[in-house]
Amino acid sequence: MATGLVIGGGPAGLMAAEAMARAGLSVTVAEARPSLARKFLMAGKSGLNLTKDEELQPFLAAYEDAALALRPMLEAFGPAQVRAWAEELGQPLFTGTTGRVFPQAMKASPLLRAWLRRLGDMGVETRTRWRWTGWDGADAMFDTADGPQRVAADVTVMAMGGASWARLGSDGVWARQFGDRVAPFRPANVGLSVHWSEKMEPQFGAPLKAIALTAGDLQSRGECVITGKGLEGAGIYALSRALRDGAPLVMDLAPDIPLDRLRAKLSRRRRGDSLASHLRRNLRLDPAKRSLLMEFGRPLPDDLAPLLKALPIRHQGVLPMDQAISTAGGLRFDAVEPSLMLRDRPGTFAVGEMLDWEAPTGGYLLTACLATGLWAGRAAADYAASFSDATARE
Structure with missing residues (x-):
């Protein structure tokens, strides 16, 4: 029986393992951490966003530069x-108002347990606390609790993640083995660092809803949250590409009100009304928005409307990469075949966030990890079969 090795026990690696096991390979998954899919479980704590109910073309557009390479897999x-x-794993789903798809349980753990049971029933074996250290000829080398180990497999799928959330296993250390075949890692889907004044402290934890954000040529209508470190949330994450390159951030505090209408509303200030009361009553600006206006807009101009439509948010760049949800960068697509097999190492494939792509949150990240894992797992099984056939003919 042909053998398959998967290095990395996240969603991409587990999907590759399942594809190879279905094709009849004897599969072993080697994971550096004490348990499998830790980042997957962490992501699912606040509601596991599996995918997005969206037509293929707009779905692909979320991957921008990598859309062409990822298209056949998606x-x-x-x-x-x-x-x-x-659903085959027994997880009922629902679709939110924005098209995001979630398990009804709103957690990753029930799905992961069902998935691991199925993999176990298929004969997939797992090895935890096995950290890949490189190659010795055809063999994969690992540091383990029992000392160095080597594994010889007919095909190997590498699924070691990007370089965010190192404590969960994605530390990017593997990239040192690949030299210039790896595009430098950069934070993606990451919060923004803002040095607030003390007056902002009462707003820490406050959500910012019904806003529009612009950074460089990117725009977002997503929400975000004021934190002690700055701003977090989908609205900010969608601008990661521009913000990490130093683009200024501009916030529209009233995106649904045109400028002329906003001026008209502001002109209706009652005698004796404080500005805070006026903004609350006529524009329904909540305390968080009013605080932002005071934080970044003073001294306030007489014509306040343009400032409300384009409030500059002074920031210190994005938060460190290890605080990012995901990373850009990784193994370049020109270093792999369309099957995701390494061009300079036949029989070895790379999947998931090891590859050089990025996408916003909203189901795109997990879908591409699963899709690349399945694609490479099937290709690895085909490669093993063709290799066995060629050997038999000899």
């Missing part, structure tokens, strides 16, 4: 297939 395993896969 055509084969896109949002509809992700839904079917989760």
Whole structure:
């Protein structure tokens, strides 16, 4: 029986393991951490966003520069297939108002338990606390609690993640083995660092809703939250590409009110009304928005409307990479075949966040990890079969 090795026990690696096991390979998953899919479980604590109910073209657009490379994988395993896969594992789903798809349980753990049971029933074996250290000829080398170990497999799928959330296993150390075949890692889906004045402390934890954000040529209507470190949330994450390159951030505090209408509303200030009362009554600006206006808008101009439509948010750049949800960078697509096999190492494939792509939150990250894992797992099984056939003919 042909053998398959998966290095990394996150969603991409587990999907590759399942594909190879279905094809009849004897599969071992080697994971550096004490348990599998730790980042997956952490992401699911606040509601596991599996995918997004969206047509293929707008779905692909979220991957920007990597859309062409990822297209065949997402055509084969896109949002509809992700839904079917989760339901086959006994997880009822629902779709939110923004099209995001979640398990009804709103957690990752029930799905992961069902998935691991299925993999176990298929004969997939797991090794935890096995950290990959490189190659010795054809063999993969590992540091383990029992000392150095080597594994010889007919095919290998590498699924070691990017370089965020190191404590959960994605530390990017593997990249040192690949030299210039790896694009430098950069934070993606990451919060913004803002040095607040003391007057902002009462707003820490306050949500910012019904806002519009602009950074460089990117725009977002997503929400975010004021934190002690700065700003977090989907609205900010969508601008990560521009913000990490130093683009200024501009916030529209009243995106649904045109400038002329906003001026008209501001002109209706009652005699004796404080500015805070006026903004609350006529524009329904909540305390968080009013605080931001005071933080970044003073001295306030007589014509306040343009400032409310384009409030500059002074910031110190994005938060450190280890605080990012995901990373850009990784193994370049020109270093792999369309099958995701390494061009300079036949029989070895790379998947998930090891590859050089990024996408916003909203189901895009997990879908692409699953899709690349399935694609490479099937290709690895085909490669093993063709290799066995060639050997038999000899």
